[in-house]
Amino acid sequence: MRVMVLIKANEQSEHGEMPSEELLTEMTAFNEELVKAGVMLAGEGLHPSAKGARVEFKGNERKVVDGPFAETKELLAGYWVWQVKSLDEAIEWVKRIPAPDDDAATSVVEIRQVFESEDFGDELTPELREREAAMRAQAEGA
C-alpha cells in the first residue's frame, strides 16, 4: 500500500529555522535507509506557511488569505510518500524518524493511506468502476 506521511509543523519550522546540523545528518541517514529499503517513493520539505497562501471557498466566493497561519500544529512542514506492506510497517518506520531538536515540544507525524481503490484492477466491481468512470468524466468536464 501507498501511504503519505505528513510531518506537522512546529514553532521552529514555522519560524523558518533550519534544523541543527546533527538533526540534518540524522535525517539524511534516515532518508537513505528508506531509499535502501525500497520504501521511499517521494518526499519534500515545505517552506513555512508565511510563504504560502490559502483560498477559502464559500459558494461562488473565493477569498485569498496570505500566510502565515496561526494554528501551527495543524500546518505541515513536509511529507513523504512510502510504499509499505501495512500500516504497521509505516508506523514502525515513523517511530524511527530522528527526534526533533526541541525535546520539550510535542511533534506529530500523521500517516494516511493513499486512496488506491482501483489500484490493480481486481478490487473494483465493474459496476463501481463504471460509476467511478462517470465521476471522472464529470470531474474532467467531459
Add this chain to the structure above:
Amino acid sequence: MAGADVKRTIDAVWRIESTRLIAGLARYVRDVGLAEDLAQEALVAALEQWPESGVPDNPGAWLMGTAKHRAIDRLRRRDVHRRKTEELGRDMELRGEADVPDLAAEAADPFDDDVLRLIFTACHPVLSVEARVALTLRLLAGLTTKEIARAYLVPEATVQQRIVRAKRTLTAARVPIEVPEHAELPERLASVLEAIYLIFNEGYAATAGDQWLRPELLEEALRLGRMLAALLPGEPEVHGLSALMELQASRARARVGPDGEPILLLDQDRSRWDWMLVGRGLVALERAYATGGAVGTYTLQAAIAACHSRARTPEDTDWVSIVAIYDGLAQVAPSPVVELNRAVAVGMAFGPAQALRLVDDLADEPVLSDYHLLPTVRGDLLEKLGRRADARAEFERALTLTQNSRERSVLLGRIAGCAV
C-alpha cells in the same frame, strides 16, 4: 500494549529488519541457511518475550543480539562433539562481536554491503532460476513460505522444499557470501536482475490462475529493484531494470478492462496510468544513462517504454526514436522477436510497406515458425495496405497458432473485419 498489537508490531519489525538481520548473520556464520534459522529463532524469542517485556527501543539490535547468542550456543554444543579449528576461529570471532550487540558499533562496516552480499548469494548462478526466485522472496523480501506459495499458487510444501534444496546447494557448492569481483560482476548481476524481473513478470502477467495481476509480487519486485538501485548506483542495468519495472507497473491499472479483458497499450486511457511511477521510471532511466556505463537490454527496453510514457496521446508517440532504440536492442540482444517488434515500430514510423519487407525477411526464422504474432503482424500490415484477402489468410493462420481464448476472439474479429 495488548498481545495482538505486539504481534502486529513484531510483524512490522520483521518486515523492516529481517533482510538486514539475515544478511548480517550470514556474514558471521558464513552460511545463508544457518543465518536464516538463527534469525527465525530470534523472531520466535521476540514473539515469546515482547508481549511480556514490551517492544525494545531498538528492536533490530535486540534481534541481532539474540540471534548471535544462539549462534554461539550452537557452535559450543557442536564443539562438545568435535572441535574443528575452523569453528574455533569462528567461535572466537562470534564471541568478540556478541559481547557488543550494539548495531551502532558496526557503522563502519555497513549492513548495506551485507544485504548486497546476500542478494548475490541468493541469486548465485549455481541455483536454478526458480530457486533464486524463492530464496530472494524469502531472504530479501521477507515473505513467508506461505505467502510465496499463495503468490505462485503452489502448495506451501513445494516452496519449502525449493528453499531447503536451494540452501543445501549453496552449502554444497561452498558458495562464498560475497559481492563478486569486477570481472565476474556482469554475469553475476545478470543472474540477480533475471530473478527480480521474473518476479515482476509473474506479478504483471501471471502465468497461473485466473487473475491477471499479483500485486504482492509486483510490489516486491519493484521494491527489490529500488533496493538494488540504491546499493549499486554505478550499474546502468540496475537502474534500467528499475526504470522498466516502474514504467510497466505504471500501466497496471489501465491495461485490464472492466470485464478483465486486456487493453493494448495504444488503446489505454492514459489518465489512468500511475503518474508517480511514470516519473520514477523516467528518473531511473536518466540515472541508467548518467552512469556512463554500457546500457543493456533492460535499459533499452525501459527507453522504449519511456517513449510511450512521454506521449500524451498515442498519436504523439515518437516512433522514429523507438525504431532507433530497437536498432540498439537488436545489436545488444539480437533475436527474431526483437526484429519483429522493430518491424512494428518501423510500420508506425515509416509506413506499412517498409515494415512488410522486414516482416517478410523473418518468414523463414525457425524461432518464429509457431509464433502467432508473426502472421498477426503481417496481417495487420497487409490490411493497412488494403490487401484484405491476404490479410485475412494471415489472421486465419495466426488463429491456428494460439490457444489463448482472448487472443482468438481478437483474431476472429479481425478476420470478420477483412471480409471482402
